[in-house]
Amino acid sequence: MSLGRRREASATFAKTWLSLKTDGSKEKDIELVTPTTVSSLDTFNNEPPVDDADLTAEEKQKLPHVSGKLPWAVYSVAVIEMMERLSLQGSTVVLVNFLQQPLPPGSRTGAGHGGQSGALNLGQRGSTGLILFKGFWICSTPLLGAFVAEQYLGRYRTIQYANFIALAGHAVLIIAGLPWVIPHLPGALAAYLIAVLLIGLGFGGFKANISTLIGEQIPDTGLQVTTDKKGRRVIVDPETTRQRVFLYFYSLLNVGSITGQVSMVYAEKYVGFWLSFLIPTITYMFCPLLMWTCKNRYTKTPASGPVLGNAMRLMALAMKGRWSWNPYRTYRNTKAPDFWTRIKPSNMPVRDIKSWMTFDDIWVDEVRRGLKACRVFFWYILYTLVLRQLGTNLISQAATLRLPHGFPNDVLGNINPLTCIILAPIYDRLLNPFLERKGWKFTIRRRITTGFALATIAILYAAVIQQSIYTTSPCGTHASRCTHADDKKISVFVQAPIYVLTANSEILAKVPILGYAYSHAPKDMKSLVMGAFIFTAALSAALGQAFVPLSEDPWLVWMYGVIGGLGVGATVGVWWSMGGDDEGKEEEEGGRVEESGEHIGREEVGTKTG
Numbered sequence: 389m390s391l392g393r394r395r396e397a398s399a400t401f402a403k404t405w406l407s408l409k410t411d412g413s414k415e416k417d418i419e420l421v422t423p424t425t426v427s428s429l430d431t432f433n434n435e436p437p438v439d440d441a442d443l444t445a446e447e448k449q450k451l452p453h454v455s456g457k458l459p460w461a462v463y464s465v466a467v468i469e470m471m472e473r474l475s476l477q478g479s480t481v482v483l484v485n486f487l488q489q490p491l492p493p494g495s496r497t498g499a500g501h502g503g504q505s506g507a508l509n510l511g512q513r514g515s516t517g518l519i520l521f522k523g524f525w526i527c528s529t530p531l532l533g534a535f536v537a538e539q540y541l542g543r544y545r546t547i548q549y550a551n552f553i554a555l556a557g558h559a560v561l562i563i564a565g566l567p568w569v570i571p572h573l574p575g576a577l578a579a580y581l582i583a584v585l586l587i588g589l590g591f592g593g594f595k596a597n598i599s600t601l602i603g604e605q606i607p608d609t610g611l612q613v614t615t616d617k618k619g620r621r622v623i624v625d626p627e628t629t630r631q632r633v634f635l636y637f638y639s640l641l642n643v644g645s646i647t648g649q650v651s652m653v654y655a656e657k658y659v660g661f662w663l664s665f666l667i668p669t670i671t672y673m674f675c676p677l678l679m680w681t682c683k684n685r686y687t688k689t690p691a692s693g694p695v696l697g698n699a700m701r702l703m704a705l706a707m708k709g710r711w712s713w714n715p716y717r718t719y720r721n722t723k724a725p726d727f728w729t730r731i732k733p734s735n736m737p738v739r740d741i742k743s744w745m746t747f748d749d750i751w752v753d754e755v756r757r758g759l760k761a762c763r764v765f766f767w768y769i770l771y772t773l774v775l776r777q778l779g780t781n782l783i784s785q786a787a788t789l790r791l792p793h794g795f796p797n798d799v800l801g802n803i804n805p806l807t808c809i810i811l812a813p814i815y816d817r818l819l820n821p822f823l824e825r826k827g828w829k830f831t832i833r834r835r836i837t838t839g840f841a842l843a844t845i846a847i848l849y850a851a852v853i854q855q856s857i858y859t860t861s862p863c864g865t866h867a868s869r870c871t872h873a874d875d876k877k878i879s880v881f882v883q884a885p886i887y888v889l890t891a892n893s894e895i896l897a898k899v900p901i902l903g904y905a906y907s908h909a910p911k912d913m914k915s916l917v918m919g920a921f922i923f924t925a926a927l928s929a930a931l932g933q934a935f936v937p938l939s940e941d942p943w944l945v946w947m948y949g950v951i952g953g954l955g956v957g958a959t960v961g962v963w964w965s966m967g968g969d970d971e972g973k974e975e976e977e978g979g980r981v982e983e984s985g986e987h988i989g990r991e992e993v994g995t996k997t998g
Contacts, residue, residue, distance in 0.1 A: 451613065452824045453625040455632040458606075464682045465602040466637045468675050470644035472554075472594060475668035475675075476587070478648025479561060481798055482656040482664045483522075484783045486565070487580075488515035496567040497660025502794065504787065504871060505656050507570050508577060512868060516780050516939045522584045523776065524929035527922050529592025534919030535696060536593065542691045543597040543915060544683060550597075551676040554590020557583045558669035565661035596919040602637055603906040603914070604687050606630050627907055632816060634902040638895070639812035642805035649805070653796045692912035698744055699755050699913060705731050728756045754910035758917050761908035763965050764901075765921050767840070770958035771897065772928035773935075774843045774951055775890060778804060781939055781947070782850060782883065788857050788867040789880040803884055807891030815895055832900045833966040839897025840962055844955030846889035851948035853882055858942065865942030 482505075489506025491498060498507040510518070537546035563569060564579035612624040648671075652664040706728060710721035721727070732749040733741055778801055786797040823830045860877040861867035870876070901921065909917035938947035 447613065448611070448623070451621055451623045452821075453611075453628045454616070454622045455629040456606075456609075456624050456626070458629070458633060458636075461605045461682065461685045461687070462602055462633055462637075464678060464685070465598065465605065466640045468678050469598055469602075469637065470640045471671050471674050471678075472598075473641045473644035474648035475554075475558060475644075475672040476591070476648075477645040478652040478671075479558065479665055479668040480519075480522075480779065481649040481801070482652055482661060483519055484515055484780060484798060485656065486661055487518055488512055488784070491570065495660075496571060497662060498565070498570055498656065499660045500657050500796075505661075505796070507565075507661055508573055512781075512784050512940050513936055517933065517936050518580075519780055520776075520929045520932045520936065522588070523932070524926045525584060526588040526591040527924075527926035527929060529588050530596035530919040530922040531592070531916075532589075532919075533593035534596035534915035537597050537915045538692050538695060538913060540691050542688060543601050544679070544686060544688045546593045547597050547601065548676055548679055550590045550593025551672070551679070552590075554587050554594065555669065555672050555676070557586025557588075557590055558665070558672055560586060562662060562665045562669060565665045567660065567662065570661065592919075595922055597915050599634070599637070599902050600906060600914045600918050601686065602633060603630055603903070604689060606633060607687075627903065630906065631900065631903045635812050635816055635895075635899050638899045638902075639809050642808040646802045646805040646809070649802050650799060653799045657796050689912075695910075695912045696916060698747065699758075699910070701742075701744055702731065702752065702755055703759075728752055751910060755913075757908045758910055758913060761905055761917060762920055764836075764904070764962060765924050767958045767962040767965060768901070768921070768924040769927045769931060770954045771840055771843060771962075772925045773931055774847045774955045774958075775894070776928060776932055777847060777850065777948070777951065778887070778890060781944065782886065784868065784939075785850070785854060785857070785944070786880050786883060787871045788861065788876070789878050789882070790876040791880050795880070797880070800880055800883055801887060803887035804891045804894075807888050808894060811891060811895050832904055833963065835896045835900050836966070837959060837963045839893040839895070840955065840959040842889045842893040842896070844952055844959055846886045846893070847948055847955055848952040849889070850883075850886055851945050851952060853878070853886075854944045854948055856882075858945065868941050 485500075485505045486498065486507045487510050488508075489504055490509035491506055492500050492503055498505055500506065533546060533550060537543045541549070560579055561583035564576050564583060569576050569579065606626055606629050608626055609624075610626070613621060614624055616622050648668060652667065655664040655667060707722075710718065710724075710727070712718045712721065729735055732752045733745055733747070734749050783798045783801065786800055789797075791797060820830065856878055857867050858865045861870055862873055862875060863870040902918075905917050905921045906914055935947055935951065938944070938950075
């Protein structure tokens with residue numbers, strides 16, 4: 389918080405407090421609302437809050453950090469994300485069967501009824517390859533969506549344009565599932581690929597900006613010490629508020645996922661693929677409508693101008709004279725104490741300051757912290773590779789297990805989002821407060837590392853299941869040939885622990901990283917940093933292509949085992965990349981470090997670009 393804001397807030401608070409005291413009101417009955425308080429302190433007693441400038445280091449470390457009240461605008465953005473997720477996941481969950489399995493005998497819709505649904509008959513390798521391409525494409529486009537938002541349109545307008553592009557893609561996907569199109573492989577496949585391209589473009593503009601939009605609805609008020617209703621001194625912390633926002637945001641996201649996945653799976657099985665593509669399209673229509681209805685309630689950040697170019701020039705300037713033919717020496721040079729300080733405007737001679745350097749020292753620190761966040765993002769390439777198996781090979785594995793009558797092979801995966809929905813309030817209301825009371829800091833570093841470890845355990849357990857399938861299947865190590873056999877010995881419900889473990893993993897590793905990315909990004913590059921994080925999923929999909937040759941019998945045990953080994957490496961790597969104990973405290977502080985300054989040239993940059 390800047391000095392000017394602190395003085396203004398203190399003066400406003402003093403006037404409010406004195407006027408209330410003059411009226412003779414009792415302090416405990418007064419509700420204080422000032423510019424520096426959270427939207428509402430209705431869960432606290434009305435003790436005068438203490439500004440973060442007046443907090444000691446010991447108080448910041450030992451007092452519990454609690455959330456303020458969530459603004460109404462947060463809920464509308466979360467509902468929009470829920471509907472987008474219902475549409476995307478609902479149409480995606482049926483793609484394995486749509487691409488891999490053949491049309492049931494006598495069917496033109498692909499509905500399996502009592503048997504296996506299918507359409508294009510491309511096989512497990514073909515379906516896995518196409519789904520990985522889809523994953524790579526839609527997770528690459530957020531970089532473009534973030535660039536457009538930051539430099540040209542702003543987040544709100546970019547999301548709205550992206551909504552209409554994605555809506556067009558969902559409409560084309562309906563064509564691929566029509567009964568008179570499915571029997572003709574070239575036409576159905578062409579419609580599918582066009583739909584994927586359009587949905588990917590829409591996803592890029594939407595996903596890179598929606599998390600940032602919801603994050604900026606929480607005002608940066610600084611730390612506030614107050615007393616809760618139990619008489620305990622606590623710190624009302626905007627970063628803790630954002631972590632709660634992202635936790636429930638992720639929970640609602642999973643409400644959309646499970647609704648879409650369950651309903652579309654049964655629509656596919658009993659009606660046909662055209663219905664499982666039509667319902668998501670209709671649902672998505674509400675996204676632009678709700679955003680337009682609530683647009684005046686949102687805190688909207690305008691486009692910042694060519695800030696990405698400035699950041700790249702800054703990094704090039706930092707690397708000047710630091711390159712070496714020896715990669716290790718280059719890495720060591722970037723760790724030099726003066727790597728960033730020497731390019732701060734205050735440390736440079738006036739003659740060396742370029743015309744594009746319209747920023748202050750604080751912005752240099754923000755860029756440094758943003759790059760540090762990207763170092764952590766790297767390990768999510770391997771982490772996401774583990775999670776990708778839930779939507780591809782584990783669905784195929786389920787088809788080789790014993791299914792209850794009328795139970796689709798792609799419905800068990802809904803245990804994952806259902807568990808996420810159940811766990812969100814447990815972590816928020818029970819586990820995290822319990823750990824706080826016991827004095828054990830479950831820092832972001834510890835949460836993320838634990839999440840990585842749980843995902844690794846889950847995929848290694850999948851390897852054990854696959855080996856058991858090969859041992860008991862009447863087709864031996866070619867179990868996928870016996871999906872219609874009646875004597876399969878292993879129940880599909882042995883997969884349930886995989887989805888429970890990965891749900892815990894996502895709560896611990898995917899939710900905190902959203903707040904981490906938001907808080908570590910420069911103020912005018914938050915969408916770009918979020919886009920960089922999402923891009924790790926694209927790199928994961930590209931890496932997943934290397935495993936396509938192993939994505940069929942008899943190599944599936946090896947595939948799960950190798951991916952599990954990579955998960956072990958990622959768990960160690962993410963712990964290392966988030967630093968030692970002192971650095972871990974910095975990560976927990978998140979956006980509180982070095983964010984009090986202003987980017988001198990932001991207004992100038994915006995003016996130059998019109």
